Amino acid sequence: xxxxxxxxxxxxxxxxxxxxxxxxxxxxxxxxxxxxxxxxxxxxxxxxxxxxxxxxxxxxxxxxxxxxxxxxxxxxxxxxxxxxxxxxxxxxxxxxxxxxxxxxxxxxxxxxxxxxxxxxxxxxxxxxxxxxxxxxxxxxxxxxxxxxxxxxxxxxxxxxxxxxxxxxxxxxxxxxxxxxxxxxxxxxxxxxxxxxxxxxxxxxxxxxxxxxxxxxxxxxxxxxxxxxxxxxxxxxxxxxxxxxxxxxxx
Amino acid sequence: xxxxxxxxxxxxxxxxxxxxxxxxxxxxxxxxxxxxxxxxxxxxxxxxxxxxxxxxxxxxxxxxxxxxxxxxxxxxxxxxxxxxxxxxxxxxxxxxxxxxxxxxxxxxxxxxxxxxxxxxxxxxxxxxxxxxxxxxxxxxxxxxxxxxxxxxxxxxxxxxxxxxxxxxxxxxxxxxxxxxxxxxxxxxxxxxxxxxxxxxxxxxxxxxxxxxxxxxxxxxxxxxxxxxxxxxxxxxxxxxxxxxxxxxxxxxxxxxxxxxxxxxxxxxxxxxxxxxxxxxxxxxxxxxxxxxxxxxxxxxxxxxxxxxxxxxxxxxxxxxxxxxxxxxxxxxxxxxxxxxxxxxxxxxxxxxxxxxxxxxxxxxxxxxxxxxxxxxxxxxxxxxxxxxxxxxxxxxxxxxxxxxxxxxxxxxxxxxxxxxxxxxxxxxxxxxxx
Ligand SMILES: Nc1ncnc2c1ncn2[C@@H]1O[C@H](COP(=O)(O)OP(=O)(O)OP(=O)(O)O)[C@@H](O)[C@H]1O
Ligand SMILES: [Mg+2]
Numbered sequence: 001x002x003x004x005x006x007x008x009x010x011x012x013x014x015x016x017x018x019x020x021x022x023x024x025x026x027x028x029x030x031x032x033x034x035x036x037x038x039x040x041x042x043x044x045x046x047x048x049x050x051x052x053x054x055x056x057x058x059x060x061x062x063x064x065x066x067x068x069x070x071x072x073x074x075x076x077x078x079x080x081x082x083x084x085x086x087x088x089x090x091x092x093x094x095x096x097x098x099x100x101x102x103x104x105x106x107x108x109x110x111x112x113x114x115x116x117x118x119x120x121x122x123x124x125x126x127x128x129x130x131x132x133x134x135x136x137x138x139x140x141x142x143x144x145x146x147x148x149x150x151x152x153x154x155x156x157x158x159x160x161x162x163x164x165x166x167x168x169x170x171x172x173x174x175x176x177x178x179x180x181x182x183x184x185x186x187x188x189x190x191x192x193x194x195x196x197x198x199x200x201x202x203x204x205x206x207x208x209x210x211x212x213x214x215x216x217x218x219x220x221x222x223x224x225x226x227x228x229x230x231x232x233x234x235x236x237x238x239x240x241x242x243x244x245x246x247x248x249x250x
Numbered sequence: 251x252x253x254x255x256x257x258x259x260x261x262x263x264x265x266x267x268x269x270x271x272x273x274x275x276x277x278x279x280x281x282x283x284x285x286x287x288x289x290x291x292x293x294x295x296x297x298x299x300x301x302x303x304x305x306x307x308x309x310x311x312x313x314x315x316x317x318x319x320x321x322x323x324x325x326x327x328x329x330x331x332x333x334x335x336x337x338x339x340x341x342x343x344x345x346x347x348x349x350x351x352x353x354x355x356x357x358x359x360x361x362x363x364x365x366x367x368x369x370x371x372x373x374x375x376x377x378x379x380x381x382x383x384x385x386x387x388x389x390x391x392x393x394x395x396x397x398x399x400x401x402x403x404x405x406x407x408x409x410x411x412x413x414x415x416x417x418x419x420x421x422x423x424x425x426x427x428x429x430x431x432x433x434x435x436x437x438x439x440x441x442x443x444x445x446x447x448x449x450x451x452x453x454x455x456x457x458x459x460x461x462x463x464x465x466x467x468x469x470x471x472x473x474x475x476x477x478x479x480x481x482x483x484x485x486x487x488x489x490x491x492x493x494x495x496x497x498x499x500x501x502x503x504x505x506x507x508x509x510x511x512x513x514x515x516x517x518x519x520x521x522x523x524x525x526x527x528x529x530x531x532x533x534x535x536x537x538x539x540x541x542x543x544x545x546x547x548x549x550x551x552x553x554x555x556x557x558x559x560x561x562x563x564x565x566x567x568x569x570x571x572x573x574x575x576x577x578x579x580x581x582x583x584x585x586x587x588x589x590x591x592x593x594x595x596x597x598x599x600x601x602x603x604x605x606x607x608x609x610x611x612x613x614x615x616x617x618x619x620x621x622x623x624x625x626x627x628x629x630x631x632x633x634x635x636x637x638x639x640x641x642x643x644x645x646x647x648x649x650x651x652x653x654x655x656x657x658x659x660x661x662x663x664x665x666x667x668x669x670x671x672x673x674x675x676x677x678x679x680x681x682x683x684x
Contacts, residue, residue, distance in 0.1 A: 050639050053631070078641035090636045094654025100640075103650060108641035143654075160640065 001066050003028045003199045004049075004168055009060035011041075011048055011224075018044045020224040021060065026168070029196040033210055033235060034203045036221030037243045042203045043087055045221075046170045050084040051077050064168070078104075079111035083166035085157035087173045087203075092144035097156065100144045101126060101163060108164060129162040133189050150177030158189040169193065170201045175209040187212030207239040222246040265293065271320045271399055277377040277384075284381040289398035295391035304390070304518075307574040307606045308545040313514045314488050318460050320399060321351035321429035328425040328454075333358055335423050335454035339482070341671045344419035344448065351424060352401040352431035367414055373403035373434055383436055386466065390518070392490050396432055396464040403435035406447075410440035410470065417446035417476075417668065422463065424456040424487065434464045437477075441470035441498070446665055447477050451491075451511070453484035460488040461512075471498040471525055476665065477505050482675060483512040485540065491517045499525025499554075506663055507534040508672055509544045510679045516545035516574075523550070523557040523585075530559040533659040537679045538571035538603075545574035552585040555615075561592040564659045566652055567603035568683060578610040581618050588618040596626040597655050599648070645684035652680060 004026040011019040018041050026032050034042055048055050049062060051074035062069040069077060092100065106116045117125075130140065133155050145153050154174055161169055171190065175183055190200065190213055202213055210218075210232060218234040219226045220243070227246045228234065268289045275285060297314065298305035324332065332350040336358050340346055347370070348358035354372045364370055376383055383405070384397040404420055424431060439445050451461060461483060469475050483489045489512045497503050507517050523530060536544040550559050565573035579590045596605035609622040629651050637647035656676055663669040 052635050052639070073644070074635065074638040075641050075643045075647075078639055084639055086636070090630075090632050092633050092636070092651070092654065094657045095650055100637075100650070103646070104637070104640040104642055107643065107646060111641065111643075164641070 002026065002063070003065060005063040006045070006049075007061050007063070009045075009048070009062065010058045011044060012056040012058055013044070013054065017058070018224055019048070022225055024219065024226055026199045026201060028167070028199055030217065031194065031200045031202065031213060031215045033215035033218045034201060034221055035205065035218065035235060035238055037247070040221045041224040042221055043172055046084050046172045046203065049170060050074060050082060075107065076111065078164070078166075079108045081167035083161055083164060083169050085154070085161060085169065085171045085174055087176070089145050089153045089157055091146045091148075093146050095144050097140045097142060097144050098126070101140075101160065104160070105163060125163065129159055132192070133159055133162070134185050135159055151179060151182040154178055155182065155186055155189075158186050162189060162193060167198050168201070169198065170203070172203045173205065174202070175204055175206060183209065184212060207235045210235050220246050267317060267319050268398060274320055274323070274401060275399065276374040276401070277381065278379070281377050281381040281384065284384050285398045288384065288394045291394040292391050292398055295394070298391050304547065304576075307576070307608070308516050308543065310392070310514075313543055314460070317395065318428055318430045320401060321426035321431055321459070323353050324350040324355065324425060329355055329357065331425050331454040332423040335452050336421055339421060339450055339452045341417065341419050341448060342667050344417040347404045347418065347420045349402060349404070349420070349422050349431070349433055351426045351429070352433050354402045354404065364418065367408070367412055368418065369407040369409070371405045373400060373405055376405050383434060383466070386464070386494055388492065388494070388520075390492065392462060393464060393492050396434055396462050396492065399430070399432040399462070400434035400464070401432055403433045405436045407438045408440055408443045408445050410442055412440060412443045412445070414443070414445040417448055417665065419448040419450060422449070422451045422461065423454050424452070424459045424461065424484065425454045426459060427456045428458045430460045430462065432462045435466070437465065437467045439467070439469045439473050439475055442472040443470065444474045445476075446668065447475070448668070449479045451481045451483045451489055453487065457484055458486045459484065461490065463489070463491045465491070465493045467493065467495040469495070469497045469501050469503055472500050473498065474502045475504070476663070476668070477503065478663070478668065479507045479517060480672065480675060481508065481512060481515060481517070482510045483515070485511060485513060485542070487512045489515040493517070493519040495519065495521040497521065497523050497525065497528050497530065499527060501525065501528045503528070503530050504662065504664060505530065505532045506659075506672070507546060508537070508675060509535070509546065510537040510675055512542065512544070514543045516547065518547040520549045521551065523552050523559065524554060526554045526556045528557045530557065531662055532559065532561040533662040534563045535656045535659050535676070536565040536567070536573045536575075537656070537676065538566070538573050539568040539683065540571060541569070542571045543574070544571070545576070547574070547576040549578045549580065550590065551580045551582070552588040552590060553582050555584060555586045555588065557585070557588060559590040562659045562662060563592075563594040564656045565594075565596040565605055566599065566656060567596060567605055568599040570600070570602040572604040572606070574606045576608045576610070577622065578612065579620055579622070581613040581615050581620060583614040585615050586617045588615060588620065590618070590620040592622040594622075594624045595655070597652065598626060598628050649680040649684065653677070
């Protein structure tokens with residue numbers, strides 16, 4: 001059974017159809033890249049998978065391990081193992097990153113019927129992961145993403161991914177705003193999480209990220225549909241020729 | 251409604267009330283005369299209503315209607331119930347002074363432990379000789395009613411230079427249903443003294459009671475004081491608290507109020523900065539649900555130059571509750587170099603929640619820096635979604651954001667134990683919500 005199956009998905013935002021019948025299948029262990037011009041609907045797809053309100057699904061379905069994802073609340077999806085690293089992570093003043101991480105992890109565990117993680121175990125885990133991502137400890141004492149640089153916000157998303165150990169990771173433009181060193185650190189963090197039981201969907205505009213996180217499948221999205229899929233060489237092709245050919249196709 | 255109508259309405263009931271209460275009211279004949287005069291003032295004015303400017307948003311005639319008769323002095327059963335409530339609401343390490351249904355309860359209080367550092371008397375004893383405590387400059391009807399009917403209270407005096415080794419917690423416990431508790435207290439803090447004074451209002455099983463409390467606080471030069479009110483009365487109770495605070499020179503006052511109970515409540519705080527170079531931090535939280543009405547009215551009077559005042563007020567309003575914040579900053583003609591700022595924010599958790607905010611700056615000096623800001627709105631949907639996408643169920647995500655919202659005011663409390671206690675009250679309020 002596929003981990004994620006998006007079938008003929010049609011989505012509207014404020015009466016305007018953004019996804020016009022999108023189909024995508026992701027199996028365990030695979031890394032998929034989605035590329036496509038601005039406004040083609042990549043973030044919309046990721047938001048609908050995560051359960052963000054404001055999107056109306058008018059047709060099609062999304063199955064996660066065969067279960068209807070659209071029937072679940074966002075927190076249920078998270079507990080099932082769906083994780084979206086946001087293109088624009090929000091700032092939450094007054095909620096320390098540490099408190100947030102612990103509350104979120106324990107909420108997910110509780111929803112799965114697992115016991116809460118003991119504080120020392122939790123701290124140990126956070127320390128390990130943040131160290132590998134080059135995140136200083138005092139950043140974790142600040143409000144979630146408050147005053148974080150663009151790169152720090154993205155690293156904080158990867159930190160959460162590493163901590164929550166989801167089975168589906170959707171990375172929406174994780175590379176935007178990262179300098180070359182930060183990109184390598186974040187990509188290493190992501191690669192460390194690659195495993196046979198876990199799949200990743202990497203949304204990006206740049207082939208460069210795919211040198212670090214090498215995909216099994218590359219999809220081209222245009223105007224609300226997947227218009228072409230192929231191997232990693234497709235990304236190189238796009239880099240050379242752009243999206244014009246697909247705009248016509250779509 | 252005119253005065254004549256008011257008299258034949260709630261006025262007569264109070265008349266009976268005063269007559270029936272007289273036997274319970276402490277004080278010499280002189281004191282009783284002062285009370286009678288205060289009572290006549292109240293009778294003339296009646297309960298405040300919306301046409302009284304200061305009470306525009308809190309019409310007690312509409313919200314409360316009538317003043318209930320005084321509660322009987324607590325018997326052994328009442329004291330036993332009160333003891334349980336005291337245990338549940340006592341702040342770790344604090345020295346307690348307990349008033350049950352408006353009467354001081356020595357057996358529940360830490361009078362001995364307190365005696366080493368603080369001079370303490372009850373209002374009852376004080377009034378044997380002196381009616382002074384029943385007099386304030388206030389012309390407010392509820393303050394007059396308080397002077398007329400106050401049955402007891404605590405009179406504390408902290409000598410110059412005393413550094414209190416533990417906070418003092420005055421706990422008002424209600425055990426009598428459908429009755430009034432009327433109390434008046436005085437706290438004098440000497441020059442250079444350091445003290446934390448907390449006033450808590452809690453219920454011990456009582457319902458539909460009314461609290462009318464007045465507190466007169468004077469803070470000496472160079473003193474460093476935290477003054478905290480925590481009102482967690484029963485959901486159908488009424489609590490009207492009037493505080494009159496005078497701050498000397500070069501002093502620090504950290505003032506905090508949390509309203510998390512009562513059907514109808516008003517805290518009216520009148521703080522006068524009477525000595526130069528003092529720093530005032532005023533912070534408040536209203537947590538309101540159902541049809542609760544919570545009013546926080548604060549008047550900060552900069553009477554002299556060079557003082558700083560900061561006010562942070564947060565209201566969390568659920569269901570059909572109604573929160574009122576009136577914040578007035580007065581800068582007298584002499585009070586040059588005043589720095590006074592006020593920021594209030596209301597969080598509306600339902601479409602029917604209501605927030606009234608009335609900031610007022612009355613500035614009569616020219617070289618000052620004063621300002622206020624106000625916002626009102628719902629929880630930020632994008633923040634809620636972020637938390638939910640990380641696994642927090644709706645109510646838990648809301649709770650985390652609400653805690654952060656009120657945290658901006660609560661974190662102004664310097665004492666760790668006290669701050670944690672206050673956070674605990676907010677957490678319990680949030681748990682009751684979900
Ligand atoms: N809330 C909204 N209201 C109206 N239109 C929206 C909304 N959200 C997205 N859209 C529109 O949907 C289309 C797809 O947007 P989306 O953010 O999914 O694109 P994207 O592929 O992620 O683009 P980018 O590469 O710039 O991140 C755009 O035309 C956008 O304007
Ligand atoms: Mg996007």
